[in-house]
Amino acid sequence: MAFPAAMLFTSAMSDSTRYPTARTGCWLVAVLFVTACVSYADRLVLSVLVDPLRASLGLTDSAVGVVQGPAFTLIYVFSSLLFGRLSDRRNRRLLLFGGASAWCLTTVLCGFAQGFWTLFAGRMLVGISEATLIPPAISMIADSFAPRSRGMAVGVFAMGTCVGSPLGITAGGALLAAAQGGRFHPLPLVGALEPWRLVLVLMGLIGFLGPLLILTLSEPPRRENAEGTDLPAAVRHFVSDRRILLPLYLGMGLLSIGDYSMYAWVPATLSRRFDWPSDRVGVAFGLITAGASVAGALVGGWISDLWSRRGGTCARLFVCAVAAAAALLGGFCISGDRAALVLAGLGVWIFASTCGGVGGIAALQEIVPSQFRGTGVSLLTFCNTLLGLGCGPTLVAVTTEHAYGVPSSVGFAITTVVAPAAFASCVLFVLARLKLSAAAAEPAPVIATQHT
Numbered sequence: 001m002a003f004p005a006a007m008l009f010t011s012a013m014s015d016s017t018r019y020p021t022a023r024t025g026c027w028l029v030a031v032l033f034v035t036a037c038v039s040y041a042d043r044l045v046l047s048v049l050v051d052p053l054r055a056s057l058g059l060t061d062s063a064v065g066v067v068q069g070p071a072f073t074l075i076y077v078f079s080s081l082l083f084g085r086l087s088d089r090r091n092r093r094l095l096l097f098g099g100a101s102a103w104c105l106t107t108v109l110c111g112f113a114q115g116f117w118t119l120f121a122g123r124m125l126v127g128i129s130e131a132t133l134i135p136p137a138i139s140m141i142a143d144s145f146a147p148r149s150r151g152m153a154v155g156v157f158a159m160g161t162c163v164g165s166p167l168g169i170t171a172g173g174a175l176l177a178a179a180q181g182g183r184f185h186p187l188p189l190v191g192a193l194e195p196w197r198l199v200l201v202l203m204g205l206i207g208f209l210g211p212l213l214i215l216t217l218s219e220p221p222r223r224e225n226a227e228g229t230d231l232p233a234a235v236r237h238f239v240s241d242r243r244i245l246l247p248l249y250l251g252m253g254l255l256s257i258g259d260y261s262m263y264a265w266v267p268a269t270l271s272r273r274f275d276w277p278s279d280r281v282g283v284a285f286g287l288i289t290a291g292a293s294v295a296g297a298l299v300g301g302w303i304s305d306l307w308s309r310r311g312g313t314c315a316r317l318f319v320c321a322v323a324a325a326a327a328l329l330g331g332f333c334i335s336g337d338r339a340a341l342v343l344a345g346l347g348v349w350i351f352a353s354t355c356g357g358v359g360g361i362a363a364l365q366e367i368v369p370s371q372f373r374g375t376g377v378s379l380l381t382f383c384n385t386l387l388g389l390g391c392g393p394t395l396v397a398v399t400t401e402h403a404y405g406v407p408s409s410v411g412f413a414i415t416t417v418v419a420p421a422a423f424a425s426c427v428l429f430v431l432a433r434l435k436l437s438a439a440a441a442e443p444a445p446v447i448a449t450q451h452t
Contacts, residue, residue, distance in 0.1 A: 003053020020220055025144045029156050029316040031213045032137045036098055036160025038210040039133050041168030042107045043072060043126060045203050048172040052196040053119075063116050069389075071123040077385045080132035086232070088371050093320070097214045098408035099132025109176035111193065111200030126227075134381055137376035142165020142373050143220040144366035151362040153314065158358050162293035166286055168203075175199045198301050208228070222370045234372050238379075243435045244334040244367060249383045251320065252360045255353045256388030257395070258327060258418035263289070264393035266346050268330065269411040274339040284343060292347040296354025304359040314440075317433035323356030324426035331422050335415040342411060349418070356429075367436070392417065 020024070046053070046068055054064050086095055106125040112120035137157060145153045178184065179195035190201050238245060267285055270276045276284075298321070307315035330352060333345025361380070368376035399413035400406075 020144050024218070025149075025153065028140060028144050028217055029153050031210075031217055032141070032157045032422040033160035034213055035096070035137070035233075036133065036157060037069040037164035037167055038100070039103060039130050040161050040164030040204055041171060042103055042207055044165050044168035045107075045172035045199065046110075046123075048169050048176060049136035049196040049199060050422045052092050052176070052194070056194055056196060057113070057115055057119065059116055067116070067119050067123050068176075069080035071120045072127040073125045073385060073389060074127075076127035076131050079128045080135065080378040080381045081375075082378075083132045084135040084374040084376070085133040086233075087374025087378075088138050091146065092140050092217055092374070093214065093217050093219045095132055096140075097135045097211050099129045100214060101208070101213040102129035102132075102418075104211065106151055106203045107207065109204075110196040110202050111204070118451055131202075135378045138361060138365065138376045138377045139370075139373040140217075140220055143222055143370060147303055147366055150365060151304035151308065152298075152301035154365075155297040155304075155358045158301075158354070158361075159294050159297040162290065162354070165289045169286075172199055172203065175202055182216075197200070197289050212442035216257040234375050237369070237372055238375075241439075242434055243369065247428040247432040247435070248317070248360060248364065248367070249379065249380060249427040251324065251432065252357060252380060253383040254421040254425040254428070255324060255327065255356055256384040257258060257341060257351055257392040257421045258331060259351055261348055261396050261414055261418050262334075262349055262389040265410050265414055266342065269334065269342055269414065270339060272408045272444065273342075275409055276339065279338055285346070288343055288347045289350055292350035293354050296351040297358055299351075300355030300358035301362070303355065304362050308362075312440075313363050313366045315320050316359045316366075316435050319428050320356045321426050321429035321433065323352045324429055325424050326352035327356070328419055328422035331418040334418070349422075356425075360429075 020028075029280050040286045050064055050068075053059070053424035054061070059067075067432045083095065083099070093226055103126050106129060107123055110119060110126065113122055137155065141153045141157060142150060176195055179198045184198055184202075185191045193201065270281045270284070300319070302399050304316045304319050311318070327349050330345040330348030330350075333341050333348065334341055336345065361377070364376055364380065365373055395417045396410065399416050400410045403416065405414055
């Protein structure tokens with residue numbers, strides 16, 4: 001059995017003329033990894049600046065919450081649909097370069113906000129520009145790596161999102177402390193800014209490393225263009241494959257309900273049930289989620305590729321189903337009577353959900369033909385965000401208040417929400433696998449790409 005990291009360096013199949021060289025593919029994934037780190041760091045750095053920002057602009061906690069959440073998320077999910085279509089019809093490298101440059105610039109501009117509405121507008125612009133990341137990135141990976149290596153490549157890219165999230169908070173906190181200590185006063189033009197403003201400006205400027213690296217990439221040739229790329233052709237394809245795609249999308253979305261529920265309410269579980277102080281909660285929660293998500297991205301890509309060599313895309317969906325079943329176990333642990341059991345459940349869920357997510361994305365790239373891959377990924381982003389962020393945290397809160405009635409029962413509420421979601425996700429992945437097997441066995445298959 002090959003070491004997982006080595007698989008990334010064998011992107012070309014025996015038909016080496018079909019795909020870019022292994023070196024080109026690896027550089028592409030490395031650049032996309034860095035770009036993902038920058039993207040997620042820029043979108044989450046605001047969370048460490050809440051108190052100084054709120055005091056400076058005279059905002060309430062609710063106003064800051066709106067700026068952090070809806071101002072970014074709502075425009076992000078709808079913009080992703082637009083950029084998914086553009087990824088299928090335009091140069092993906094230039095689209096990604098433009099988006100990365102825009103989110104770095106708008107992060108800088110947020111540092112000069114003078115009130116709620118200017119900051120709100122700035123966060124909306126960050127959301128629009130960051131919506132350019134995932135659709136073109138996944139589409140470029142799918143056209144740069146043969147199916148046997150695609151899962152690992154997707155996993156490394158996904159690892160960038162896992163690293164970028166805590167990186168934004170950690171780097172933002174370090175820069176804020178340095179700015180408050182006066183270490184940046186000698187800097188021209190920006191040295192006199194308030195510390196929280198200076199952090200946003202520096203994060204945005206440092207982030208320009210991403211678009212500069214994107215300029216070193218080449219646009220990979222698109223493959224398997226058997227259909228037109230216009231919107232009616234896209235609609236026809238997704239409607240014809242709905243029996244496979246719908247359970248796949250719903251399965252991924254249900255896992256994201258658990259993800260957002262865990263991130264939103266496990267810290268409260270630790271503090272309410274076990275009286276953990278906030279600093280202890282932060283360290284434990286950060287280490288476990290970061291470690292589990294990185295491991296899940298790499299292991300998920302490796303296992304998905306390994307099994308797909310034996311059973312094609314159907315095997316990837318089997319991996320997703322097993323991952324959802326493992327996540328179910330983690331969901332039950334969250335209601336345990338010991339803090340260690342809660343943390344173990346958190347780690348198991350994040351690891352398993354990330355494995356399933358990477359496998360699902362890799363499977364989607366083989367189910368959806370090249371000219372619709374950007375659209376396919378943007379639909380996945382749309383479903384995951386609306387189901388996960390829109391339903392997960394809210395369902396846990398409602399269950400805590402109305403089903404259990406005691407704030408300390410939040411752990412039981414999490415289990416009540418995420419366990420059925422994981423079970424249903426497992427069933428849906430199995431259903432998608434069965435429908436894909438049946439479609440592949442038909443004399444005139446509805447799937448335009450290779451599934452075995």
